[in-house]
Amino acid sequence: MPKDQEVLKALVSDSASLEMLCKAQDECVQTTFDRYETQKNQCVFGKSGVCCRICHMGPCRLTKNAPKGICGADADTIAARNFVREVAGGTATHSDHGRHLVLMLKKVALGHGNGYVIKDEKALRYAAKLYDIEQDGRSVNEIALDLANTMLGEFSSQEEPLKTLNLAPLKRQSLWSSVGVAPLGIDRVVVEALHRTTMGVDHDYRSLLLHAFRTSLADGWGGSRVASIVSDILFGTPAPVRSTVNLGVLKEDTVNIIIHGHEPALSEMLTIAVADPEIVEYAKAAGAQGITLAGICCTANEILMRHGVPVAGNLLQQELAIVTGAVEMMVIDVQCCMPSLPDVAKNYHTEIVSTSEIAKTVGADAFRFNEDDPLKSAKDLIKKAIDNFKNRDPEKVSIPKAKQPMIAGFSVDAIKHMLGGTYRATFRPLNDAIIQNRITGVVGIVGCNNPKKKMDDYTNILTKELIRQNVLVLKTGCAAIASGKAGMLKPEVGLEFAGSGLKEICEAVGIPPVLHMGSCVDNSRILEAATEIVREGGLGDDLSSVPAVGVAPEWMSEKAEAIGCYFVASGVDVILGHPFYTSGSENVTNFLNAESKDIFGASFHVCEDPYEAAEKVMAILNEKREKLGINKKAERKLMDMKDRRDLNV
Ligand code: NFS
Ligand code: SF4
Numbered sequence: 001m002p003k004d005q006e007v008l009k010a011l012v013s014d015s016a017s018l019e020m021l022c023k024a025q026d027e028c029v030q031t032t033f034d035r036y037e038t039q040k041n042q043c044v045f046g047k048s049g050v051c052c053r054i055c056h057m058g059p060c061r062l063t064k065n066a067p068k069g070i071c072g073a074d075a076d077t078i079a080a081r082n083f084v085r086e087v088a089g090g091t092a093t094h095s096d097h098g099r100h101l102v103l104m105l106k107k108v109a110l111g112h113g114n115g116y117v118i119k120d121e122k123a124l125r126y127a128a129k130l131y132d133i134e135q136d137g138r139s140v141n142e143i144a145l146d147l148a149n150t151m152l153g154e155f156s157s158q159e160e161p162l163k164t165l166n167l168a169p170l171k172r173q174s175l176w177s178s179v180g181v182a183p184l185g186i187d188r189v190v191v192e193a194l195h196r197t198t199m200g201v202d203h204d205y206r207s208l209l210l211h212a213f214r215t216s217l218a219d220g221w222g223g224s225r226v227a228s229i230v231s232d233i234l235f236g237t238p239a240p241v242r243s244t245v246n247l248g249v250l251k252e253d254t255v256n257i258i259i260h261g262h263e264p265a266l267s268e269m270l271t272i273a274v275a276d277p278e279i280v281e282y283a284k285a286a287g288a289q290g291i292t293l294a295g296i297c298c299t300a301n302e303i304l305m306r307h308g309v310p311v312a313g314n315l316l317q318q319e320l321a322i323v324t325g326a327v328e329m330m331v332i333d334v335q336c337c338m339p340s341l342p343d344v345a346k347n348y349h350t351e352i353v354s355t356s357e358i359a360k361t362v363g364a365d366a367f368r369f370n371e372d373d374p375l376k377s378a379k380d381l382i383k384k385a386i387d388n389f390k391n392r393d394p395e396k397v398s399i400p401k402a403k404q405p406m407i408a409g410f411s412v413d414a415i416k417h418m419l420g421g422t423y424r425a426t427f428r429p430l431n432d433a434i435i436q437n438r439i440t441g442v443v444g445i446v447g448c449n450n451p452k453k454k455m456d457d458y459t460n461i462l463t464k465e466l467i468r469q470n471v472l473v474l475k476t477g478c479a480a481i482a483s484g485k486a487g488m489l490k491p492e493v494g495l496e497f498a499g500s501g502l503k504e505i506c507e508a509v510g511i512p513p514v515l516h517m518g519s520c521v522d523n524s525r526i527l528e529a530a531t532e533i534v535r536e537g538g539l540g541d542d543l544s545s546v547p548a549v550g551v552a553p554e555w556m557s558e559k560a561e562a563i564g565c566y567f568v569a570s571g572v573d574v575i576l577g578h579p580f581y582t583s584g585s586e587n588v589t590n591f592l593n594a595e596s597k598d599i600f601g602a603s604f605h606v607c608e609d610p611y612e613a614a615e616k617v618m619a620i621l622n623e624k625r626e627k628l629g630i631n632k633k634a635e636r637k638l639m640d641m642k643d644r645r646d647l648n649v
Contacts, residue, residue, distance in 0.1 A: 008033075012316070013456040014485045016247040016400035020320035023398055029347050031319045032338065036451040048584030049079035055199035062584065071199055079585035080208035081197040083561075083592075087212040088193035090562030093335055094521050095155070095186045095223025097263055101230040102151040104265055108234065109144035115269065115375045116234060118144055123232040123413075131163060144233070151226050157185035162222050168527075169534045171542040172571060176217065179599055181210055181569060183218035190215060209591050213569040213600070220566030225524040231302065232411065235268050238305035238518065240418075241409040245484035247317065248403030249310035250326050253289040255389045257382065258312055258321055259303065260296040261333035262519065266355055266369055266378070267299050270331065271307050273378035279386075286386045296321060297336045298477060298519035305409045305518050313485075314456075314478035315556070316449040319344045325396035329385035331367075334359045336448075336557065349391040353381065406489035408480070408516035412528045418511050427529075427536040429509055430472070434547060435538050435630050438501030441547030441621035442533070444474045444526040446563060447555035449482070450578075456482035458553040458577050458610040463488055465614035467513045470499035471621065474529065477520040479553065488514045523563050526550070527570055540628055544571025544601030547624040549617050553577035553610065564604060568592075573602040573620050575613050580604075 008021045011033050024031050045051035045061040052069050053059035060069035060078075068074050073081075108116050118124055124144055128135055133146045154162050161182040165173055176182040183189045193215050196202040202211070232238070250256045257274070259267045273279060274293045283291050294312040295303055303309040312321045315336055321327055322344045330341060333356040341352045342363025352364040360366060369377040413425070420426035433439040443466055449455050459482040463473050475483050487493045491512035495503050498513040506513050517525045530543050539546050550567040552560050554577055564574045582588045597603040605620075607613035625631035 016402035019400045020323045024323045032451050049082050049581040050075045050584030052078040075585040076205040076587045077203045079582045079588040080205035084193050084197050084208050084212045086558045087562050087565050088190050088215050089558035091215050091219040092190050093559050094219050098223040098227035102148055105230050106148035109141045119236045123237045127229050155186045164225050165221050169542050181214040183214050186218040186222045189218045205588050213565050216562045216565030217569050219562045224521040227521040228524050236306050237413050238409040238411040239414045241308040243308040243310050244403045245311040245406050246403040247400045249294050250399045251292050254292040255283050255288045255386050256292045256327045257385045258330045259299050261337050262298045262335045263333050264302040267303050269374045269378040271303050279382050283386050286389045288389050301519040314481035316455050322350045324399045326399050328388040404487045406484040410515040410517050412525055419509050427532045431536045431538050433505045438505050439472050440470045442472045444550045445479045446476045447552035447560045448478045450554045450556040453554050460486045461610035462613050464497050467498045470502040473514045474526050475516050476522050480516045483514050547621040548572050549620050550574040568602045569600050571601045575605045575607050579606045
């Protein structure tokens, strides 16, 4: 049954998506939004986390009359086990992405980069210092090889905790050791998560949930952090860059290629290849004015941050991009690439090309990059897209006008330089602004879209509310793209909504009030920023004392669960726009939403409404400020070198 515009309007926030939803409906193209309708009566057992199909005596579904599974597992065990497996899924996902990058760094270091190089030697040297790698009298490749091997050890370490944990404040590190959640090798904890949760192993919900936190730390202070560090070394550390976002970045007169997924290596090559004069000529010969490369999801964020490549959209726009009828090719790799893409593409001329060995999609063309000559492969792929330009049906083309300019590229290094100036990169001005109550605190708004919520709405309302209340907002993933579409990544627009204290600081140091920090693995950059704040001094000696909160408004992915857990285990409270699937166990829910506070100094909170979330954020920030004794228009507390040394963080 076709829906009227009002119904469709309730699904999405931006006009481009609405136009494409209407077009999809007119052309009888099914999207996530339609399929969500058909799945609407979602299983209550699944939703409350008390369905278990871990062994084949089951599946078991717990009810009042059947409160235990066949093996005797109760709701606590089952809900906790399911949760651990989800967190392990998220950790594995980010970390495998990290692993692929480390393996590439190793190849480059061994001289087999085949077009990939160490682009940012400074980032390499900085990382080598963090991991205590000898640099004196050694070549760049020798250092890189040692770093790559050290990082590979982070995956395989059997008995030693992760070295990357050392990047956290000392107090947090000792808390992890004393609680016993400092993870050993990334692969080991993920395997252990599967082991612990199989039939007949770990049945104590506390022990299981602690393993969820342990596993998540191997993501945030392991795989994801490693991914960000190595991406910066290989592809350059992001610095502020201008670009545009939303479906309006596609053009009628160019060949449009969308890169979608997560791993930056191939998209980097495509970015290089697309500018090659030979390719530009090839496109012109095909009757196009050129080539437009645009991104979706986190691949978009990666190439946006480093090259200013425009962003076509976030998770729920992947199908809508194809509905424009103007996409010659969508290149997909891993994660968040919906299996429905070839079905949608059948209605147009779009070719879906999958490039990852581990991610096949039925109906997509599998394209293997030639490892010996990835640049040539990238060019071949682009030529294939250009060849498809002639198949575009002008009757079916309708590109929405909506697009917004934006600024992205705020790595920690970039923020430090903006705050401190070229000669003295430092977080000091930010710490001072927080101490003086010009800025109330820092909030990371991260994560996905989810058809259960009006697309981008919660994220955008919350962002505005928070900057109005003088909170500096850090963004990653699809939440960052949402802000871009709403115009909030234009500094002048952000400043218009910002409270007076935040505005004053942002204007003084030249940063916008909403900072796009990258993809989801870059959530580790948010922790890095929080650690810099602790080290700078004056805001306590641990991450849990900093007035900082994480929010995942529209999350859907296991990755978001892993991120939430490592934020909490790092001492940063996390607000979820909708709850985990654990409501079937009061104990599990209580552990995540309350008891974890006693262990980590932070816990999860659920706020289904963005205004309620804003209130909760402010309450948490103010509580932290109160504890620090800075919850008044305080005079400036000056830190001298001695104070800072005494902090010992
Ligand atoms: Ni993150 Fe990036 Fe988006 Fe969610 Fe998916 S793209 S890794 S998981 S949907 S934010
Ligand atoms: Fe049922 Fe226990 Fe098997 Fe789960 S592990 S399916 S609760 S018998």
